[in-house]
Amino acid sequence: MFPSFPLVCAVLIAVACGWINSDRLRSAVTLLGQSPPNITLCPQVPPLFPTQHAELNAQLNKRYSSETFRLSSYQFLGDAIQIPTESYDDLLPVGQDERWIIFNVFHIFFEESFPRIYxxxxxxxxxxxGLVFHWQGSDDSVKPLLFAAHQDVVPVDWSTEDQWIHGPYSGLYDGKSCTWIFGRGxxxxxxxxxxxxxxxxxxxEAGFKPRRTVVLAFGFDEEASGTEGAGKLAPYLEETYGRDGFAMLLDEGEGYGENLKExxxxxxxxxSEKGYFxxxxEVFAPGGHSSIPPDxxxxxxxxxxxxxxxxxxxxxxLLRNGTAFAAAQCAVQHPTKPGKYPAGMKDLARRATVPGDDVALQKFAKALFEADPFFKVLSRTTQAVDLISGGVKINALPERAEAVINHRIAEHSTAQEVKKHIIDLVLPLAAEHNLSVQAFGxxxxxxxxxYRVVLSDAFxxxxxxxxxxPISNSPMYDVLSGTIIATLQSSKRYQADGVVVAPSLGLGKFTYGYTLYYWNLTRNIFRYSHRGDSDDRYNGLHTINEGVRAESFIEQIRFFTNLILNLDEVKSD
Structure with a gap:
């Protein structure tokens, strides 16, 4: 359909008179009926299988599918679960707290179970x-691959023991009544x-000798502060391998969605991860009897x-160069539920990618936030008043009151901007009520x-x-994405019509392990655990009946194997 002649004339006159500037011209043309740009939303790489190591990979896949290997692997994981490597928020530094000693037991288990590795x-x-395993490669011109994981688990609340199907540290798998491996961790x-x-x-065991060095780093207090584990591993790794010394770091993270037919x-x-603050x-005021209160x-x-x-x-x-925007493009192109997004959403998403067309970007953001409010969370600094205290007795005026506000800082913002935001809102009220203000020192x-207001860092x-x-023109992102797709599509469990890898933004501190200590080690930091977020976890994390589907554990082994072999064939970083 062609636009009406009066509308065309109106737009042309507006341009001639300067009422529509060049930045808005594209939006005006869009209004006249221009088709959305021919842009691929959420571009994907093909599945990536080892080629030079194809024979070895086939050999290992055959081994991984054998009953002997599967049962022995389940036993290894079950035995590891049976060692209660709990970490606590009040742990003293290593050497000053006997509760660390359990990790000696865990290390003995490693040495006895994996003598070939040692x-x-x-x-x-x-x-x-803390443990670092260094597997030397033959080519020092390529950067090593770094895997991270943590040995510790959150403590069990023993008052809930009777709610567990099997004991919290049973590590049970019997292969008959259940298909899960149960236990904390x-x-x-x-x-x-x-x-x-x-x-x-x-x-x-297969005789593989890597070209690219492989490093495994295992912390031991991720569930507490991370300072004794990753906090000490990071300086060692940077000193040993150099700043930006690794091609890629892979740590725990989210997994993948449901594996459904059609x-x-x-x-x-x-x-990426949001910041945290x-x-x-605190408000200080004179005390006194509550029968004679101030205003x-x-x-x-x-x-x-x-x-x-x-x-x-x-x-x-919602910024075009932000992770939330890239994630939104994938969500719109591959919705997890039919009808989740309104008709025309893909066209809006394509128009929003055009540099300079801020009107299209704003329209896309508005429609996106209405259809899925979670993207609004991803695109802003969130704030939540979570703690409040004040007053000691009903007939005594409170001399001090305090609130603590939790912030998850947006990818595009800074802690200083958050502090300024608070100050700018406090000062007018302070002036109205003649309050003194001390802000962050x-x-x-x-x-x-x-009457005083004191703003400070709470903890x-x-x-x-x-x-x-980086995800665009990034060899490491492409290799990892291709490996994920290949591992899923080659699995005997695979029944879906396709696999899509989408970038994800963590919501801040404690979301994904403690990669924050590793920022200097590589520009390619990924958070991902190769399992189904709903299909392969019995009852979530940090709660009763924590359990992993046994078959998914074998798939994790296949995934790590494929990634090592695929990266070994990449000639550059």
Whole structure:
């Protein structure tokens, strides 16, 4: 259909008069009926199988499918689960707390279970319980591959023991009444860790000698602070291999979606994480008897500040160069549910990719946020007032009130911007009520000496958003994506119509392991665990009846094997 003649004339006159600038011209043309640009949303690479190592790969796949290998692998994981390597928030440094000793037992298990690895690889202990396995390659001109995992698990709440189908540290698999391997750590993160060791061990037994060096790094307090494990491993790795010394780092992360007939499996490959900041707002006011109150108590003033913050939340910004935008393109192109997005959404997504067409981008963002509010979360700094305290007695005026606000800092923002946002909202209310204000160590307003507002970091220093792993024209992203697709499509369990790999943005601190310590080691940091997020986990993480589907554990071994072989054939980094 052709646009009406009056509309064409109106647009041409507007351009001639300068009412529509060049940046908006493309949007105007779109209104006249131009087709959306011919752009591929969520481009995919083909499945990547080893070619030079094809015979070896076929040999190992045959071995992995044997009953003997499967049962022995389940036993390895079950034995690892039976060792309760719990880490606690109140652990003292290594050498000062006897609760670390359990990791000695775990290391003895490693040595007894994988003697070939200990005799063939260089094994280094870092801070006593951190482990680094170095498998030397023949070509030092290519950077090593780094796998990360953690040995520790969250503690079991023993008051829930009777709610477990099998004991929390049973590691049970009987192959009859269940198809699961149960126990704390079966999903987080001992399946990843043992799968890596079994892949390396299998390659060693097959006589494989890598061209590219392979390194495994296992921390031991990821479920606590990470400072004793990854926090000590990172300096060692940087000193040994250099800054940006690795081709790729793969740590635990999300997995893939449902494997359904007439459906598409969507694998989520973490390439970035939001920042993290807990802000404390304290209000100090004179005490006294509550029968003679001021206009506003400290709690009342704090409430006004909180109300202002919640009325002025951080606006979402969907940026073309952001991970949320790339993830949205994939979500629209490959929706997980029919009808999730309105008709024409793909055309909107294509138009939004055109540089300079901000009108199209805004339209796409608006439609996206309405269809799936989670993308609004990904595109903004979120804030949540999670803790509040104040007052000690009903007839005593509260002399202090405090709120703690949790922020997950958007990929495009900084901790300093978050602090400025808080200050800009606090100052007008402080002026209205004559409050003194100290903001993050600086006195920024002199008001009443009796009434003060103190802004500070609540617990830890802020964590900035992570570096973003490149996904466009990125050999490492392509190799990893192709390996994921190949491993899924070659699985005997595969019944879907296709596989899509989509970039994923983590929601901040504690989302994916402790890759934050490893930012200096490589620009290619990925967070991914090769298992079905719903199909292969019995009951989630950190809760009762944690369990991993036994077959998926074999698929993890296949995945790590394929990735080692595929990267070994990549000539450059």
């Amino acid at each position: 005799s063939s690889l260089t094994v280094t202990r870092v801070n006593t319980y 079966s999903v987080d993160d001992k399946a990843d860790l043992i799968a890596q060791l079994l892949a390396v061990n299998s390659l060693l 459906g598409v499996i969507v694998a989520l490959l973490g390439v 807990d802000a404390s707002i 506003h108590t400290s709690i009342g003033l704090l409430s006004l500040l909180i109300a202002s913050l919640e009325a002025n939340s951080h606006p979402p910004r 600086d006195d920024i307003r002199n008001g009443s000496e009796a 830890y220093s802020p964590l900035e958003p992570s570096p973003v792993t």
